[in-house]
Amino acid sequence: MPFASTLHPEGVSNDEFRAAMSRLTAGVCLITAHENPLTPNGPRGEDVGMTATAFMSVSLEPPLVLVSLREGSRMDDLLAEQPLWAVSVLADDQVQVASRFSMKNRISDRLLFAGLPHVRGEVSGAPLLTGALATLECRTENRVEAGDHTLVIGRVLTSALPAPDSPPLTYFRGRYRHLTG
Numbered sequence: 001m002p003f004a005s006t007l008h009p010e011g012v013s014n015d016e017f018r019a020a021m022s023r024l025t026a027g028v029c030l031i032t033a034h035e036n037p038l039t040p041n042g043p044r045g046e047d048v049g050m051t052a053t054a055f056m057s058v059s060l061e062p063p064l065v066l067v068s069l070r071e072g073s074r075m076d077d078l079l080a081e082q083p084l085w086a087v088s089v090l091a092d093d094q095v096q097v098a099s100r101f102s103m104k105n106r107i108s109d110r111l112l113f114a115g116l117p118h119v120r121g122e123v124s125g126a127p128l129l130t131g132a133l134a135t136l137e138c139r140t141e142n143r144v145e146a147g148d149h150t151l152v153i154g155r156v157l158t159s160a161l162p163a164p165d166s167p168p169l170t171y172f173r174g175r176y177r178h179l180t181g
Helices: 014-021 074-081 092-100
Strands: 029-034 047-052 055-059 064-070 084-089 118-120 127-129 134-146 149-160 169-172 175-178
Touching: 029 064, 029 074, 029 092, 029 127, 047 064, 047 074, 047 092, 064 074, 064 134, 074 134, 074 149, 084 127, 092 169, 092 175, 127 134
Parallel strands: none
Antiparallel strands: 029 047, 029 084, 055 064, 064 149, 084 134, 118 127, 134 149, 169 175
16 A cells, blocks of 8 residues: 655655554553642642553563653643653543543643543642543653653552453554453
8 A cells, every 4th residue: 555655764654654553552541740830829730631542561660651742742841840740541431531632732621621530649649530440640750852752751659440340442543442352
């Protein structure tokens, strides 16, 4: 099948690479962080969230995870300043949450969190979804520039299983998918 996009010097085009990577099934997570207020006595800071499929376990000793963030995105900018963040591994019935937080060019996340069942992480202060398969609170250990993304490696500080027996939400060929038995 021919691809129309321009080849990189190494030979693969953006379209070819995107098509190949779309065949990799991924779990879906909501990455969250709490933005501190601009001034000590100012209004409360905002919660920020983004859907991620490029998330993985890195190490057991110490417990480390990795998330890939688009360089210059709001989450990338926030985590460059704020080392504490959280992860909610999304369950099958949370597809609307994934869609909500994957919208591009949004101005504020405040409305996205409205009505979303969550608790605030004791360590990170970030929202943790109450219906998630698992939740983690993390502290950034390292940031690595990688092309047009930043790889953020975080040490896991807390872990919980709010809805451990729910089926997972997955992403395959550009769409959210449901696993069947």
